[in-house]
Amino acid sequence: MLLLAAMVLAAGAAAGAAALAVNIMERKQEARNPFYRVVELTDDTVDPAIWGKNFPLQYDDYKRTVDQVRTKYGGSEAIPREPTANDPRTVTAQSRLEEDPRLKTFWAGYAFATDFREERGHAYVLEDQLFTERQHVTKQPGACLHCHASVYVTYKKQGEGDLIKGFEKVNAMPYAEARKLVEHPVACIDCHDSQTMQLRVTRPGFLEGIRALKASQGVQNYDVNKQATRQEMRTYVCGQCHVEYYFKGPEKRLTYPWANGIKIENILTYYAENGHKDWTHAETGAPVLKAQHPEFEMYNQGIHARSGVACADCHMPYKREGALKISDHHVRSPLLNVNRACQTCHNWTEAELTQRVTTIQDRTFELRNRAMDAMIALIGDMKAARGAGKTDADLKTAMELQRRAQFMVDFVEAENSMGFHAPEEAARILGIAMDLARQGQLAVRQPDYTPNLFPSTTPSVKPTEREVTPAPAGGTGSGTQGGGGTNH
Ligand code: HEC
Ligand code: HEC
Numbered sequence: 200m201l202l203l204a205a206m207v208l209a210a211g212a213a214a215g216a217a218a219l220a221v222n223i224m225e226r227k228q229e230a231r232n233p234f235y236r237v238v239e240l241t242d243d244t245v246d247p248a249i250w251g252k253n254f255p256l257q258y259d260d261y262k263r264t265v266d267q268v269r270t271k272y273g274g275s276e277a278i279p280r281e282p283t284a285n286d287p288r289t290v291t292a293q294s295r296l297e298e299d300p301r302l303k304t305f306w307a308g309y310a311f312a313t314d315f316r317e318e319r320g321h322a323y324v325l326e327d328q329l330f331t332e333r334q335h336v337t338k339q340p341g342a343c344l345h346c347h348a349s350v351y352v353t354y355k356k357q358g359e360g361d362l363i364k365g366f367e368k369v370n371a372m373p374y375a376e377a378r379k380l381v382e383h384p385v386a387c388i389d390c391h392d393s394q395t396m397q398l399r400v401t402r403p404g405f406l407e408g409i410r411a412l413k414a415s416q417g418v419q420n421y422d423v424n425k426q427a428t429r430q431e432m433r434t435y436v437c438g439q440c441h442v443e444y445y446f447k448g449p450e451k452r453l454t455y456p457w458a459n460g461i462k463i464e465n466i467l468t469y470y471a472e473n474g475h476k477d478w479t480h481a482e483t484g485a486p487v488l489k490a491q492h493p494e495f496e497m498y499n500q501g502i503h504a505r506s507g508v509a510c511a512d513c514h515m516p517y518k519r520e521g522a523l524k525i526s527d528h529h530v531r532s533p534l535l536n537v538n539r540a541c542q543t544c545h546n547w548t549e550a551e552l553t554q555r556v557t558t559i560q561d562r563t564f565e566l567r568n569r570a571m572d573a574m575i576a577l578i579g580d581m582k583a584a585r586g587a588g589k590t591d592a593d594l595k596t597a598m599e600l601q602r603r604a605q606f607m608v609d610f611v612e613a614e615n616s617m618g619f620h621a622p623e624e625a626a627r628i629l630g631i632a633m634d635l636a637r638q639g640q641l642a643v644r645q646p647d648y649t650p651n652l653f654p655s656t657t658p659s660v661k662p663t664e665r666e667v668t669p670a671p672a673g674g675t676g677s678g679t680q681g682g683g684g685t686n687h
């Protein structure tokens with residue numbers, strides 16, 4: 200009897216434990232995958248409102264990307280304006296050209312010198328592109344749409360099922376024609392698989408760019424959607440658009456210049472090899488390059504990337520809605536959300552965290568301003584030399600120096616975190632840029648001037664020697680990293 204009772208009890212306990220385990224699993228599942236199928240989604244459902252029926256919480260946050268709130272260097276300010284025939288918007292973001300008129304000289308002869316604004320939320324990607332003055336001073340190609348509209352289904356349709364074919368076709372169209380093929384700004388389908396909701400990359404520019412980058416690192420035929428880890432995808436979905444790009448050839452193929460790597464020197468070498476220029480500088484005649492939003496490239500040089508922290512960790516942090524843990528689809532400046540964006544990892548107060556960010560940004564801004572002054576001085580000298588009859592041959596070295604310095608300053612200027620994503624890298628780039636610009640001024644004065652370009656022509660230590668120098672034994676190093684130790 201006793202044995203039987205014990206067996207019954209044990210079985211009961213086991214069943215109870217199993218039931219509890221199932222219940223916990225169900226709860227966990229629910230927390231992880233809050234999915235009540237209201238509508239059937241397909242690989243052709245573009246409209247985010249339809250996705251929103253299944254995922255109302257994410258959709259609600261997604262819609263909030265219309266908000267405009269300014270931080271010291273980011274966010275954006277809602278500036279009311281008189282609508283015109285060309286531009287019916289009643290609100291835009293502040294003009295960066297008005298904030299820093301040096302930019303007009305910096306970009307003289309290029310569309311950016313006519314209109315360049317602080318960027319704002321994802322809700323505006325399509326209308327801001329359609330109505331920028333830059334559409335009126337230049338004929339823009341359909342390739343622009345790649346990052347400003349939900350183009351995945353459009354590409355598939357245009358390519359009769361072949362994404363890349365459709366991409367090629369739309370790239371080459373005039374903007375106005377391509378614009379008729381799209382309806383929505385960045386949408387759910389651009390980052391998610393409609394059946395599994397898993398993250399995926401839909402943009403050919405990134406599919407091809409990351410394949411070229413991996414090939415340069417010895418990994419052939421990389422397929423990001425098959426080979427990337429989940430944590431990598433939490434960065435790659437943003438890297439689809441927040442990157443430096445150019446249009447290759449008369450077919451305007453949108454290309455990310457990563458075949459040599461994604462550090463600025465790799466990118467400059469890439470453009471040197473293919474001889475690409477974005478425009479001819481109106482005041483100096485130099486064939487120059489425009490850097491654009493290299494967030495992905497810069498972030499990759501920083502401590503957070505090195506530590507495996509993804510874009511989504513800071514820009515789409517987890518939040519609780521009842522029992523559910525969801526990703527905040529109100530993508531915005533983390534400084535408007537320090538509590539969830541940073542304090543999950545850093546045991547510092549909100550004020551302290553904000554202070555650390557603005558300290559980095561103030562320092563970067565100071566260097567950026569000095570570098571911009573150096574650029575304006577170089578451009579001024581070159582313009583004066585042209586006025587005095589100097590030829591392309593006389594200014595060959597100065598033009599080369601301007602091209603490099605210009606791209607380097609722009610790389611930090613166009614990067615939207617004002618140094619935060621990779622503070623030392625931003626400072627290094629600006630330091631070199633200032634040197635190149637001042638060398639350019641020397642070259643204007645002495646046509647036989649021999650520039651010190653990168654890789655540095657007169658290194659005091661050969662790079663290979665530097666790399667094999669053994670690190671100091673544990674604890675006896677300079678201690679800049681270990682000091683204090685109260686963080687995190
Ligand atoms: C460790 C946290 C962190 C990570 C990781 C991170 N960012 Fe940021 N990002 C920031 C902070 C802080 C700012 C500065 C915001 C400000 O000045 O208001 C910023 C600024 C930006 C901005 C400008 C925002 C604005 O409001 O003007 C963009 C765009 C951006 N990041 C994109 C990215 C992308 C894309 C990635 C990944 C490739 C990334 N970030 C990774 C913290 C992060
Ligand atoms: C590789 C992706 C990509 C392509 C291609 C692209 N953009 Fe953008 N664009 C972005 C990102 C990311 C931002 C937000 C960050 C920023 O403004 O620096 C942006 C911001 C903008 C803005 C708002 C800020 C400003 O500059 O005034 C305009 C307007 C714009 N783009 C127009 C265009 C036009 C016109 C083209 C085609 C010549 C184009 N974009 C092609 C990614 C892209």
Ligand code: HEC
Pocket residue numbers: 266267273274275317318319320321323324325327328345346347348385389436437438439440441510511514515530531532
């Ligand atoms: C399909 C292209 C695309 C993708 C994918 C994309 N962005 Fe953007 N993002 C843009 C463009 C374009 C803008 C500028 C819109 C404007 O100014 O009208 C922008 C603006 C932003 C801003 C500025 C918001 C503000 O209020 O000032 C942040 C922050 C940002 N993106 C972060 C991210 C992060 C993080 C990811 C990945 C989770 C991401 N983006 C994915 C194209 C994209």
Ligand code: HEC
Pocket residue numbers: 231233247250251254257258261385386387388389390391396398429432433436437511515524525526527528
């Ligand atoms: C710019 C890329 C991007 C866009 C656009 C986007 N998401 Fe997401 N979404 C993410 C990321 C990143 C995650 C986190 C996924 C992970 O960690 O595996 C996520 C997670 C999710 C999840 C899983 C649960 C959660 O919240 O973590 C759902 C559901 C979801 N998104 C729905 C949507 C819906 C609905 C839309 C359109 C209204 C949308 N997403 C638009 C990037 C995006």
Ligand code: HEC
Pocket residue numbers: 502503506508512513533534537540541542543544545552553555556
């Ligand atoms: C997912 C975790 C995670 C998130 C989220 C995160 N960080 Fe970090 N952060 C780290 C790690 C890891 C390091 C590297 C620190 C180390 O190894 O000592 C770091 C380093 C830093 C540093 C440099 C510290 C130093 O000593 O060099 C600053 C500043 C910083 N984070 C600020 C922020 C801010 C601001 C945010 C929010 C916008 C943020 N972090 C979000 C994990 C995170």
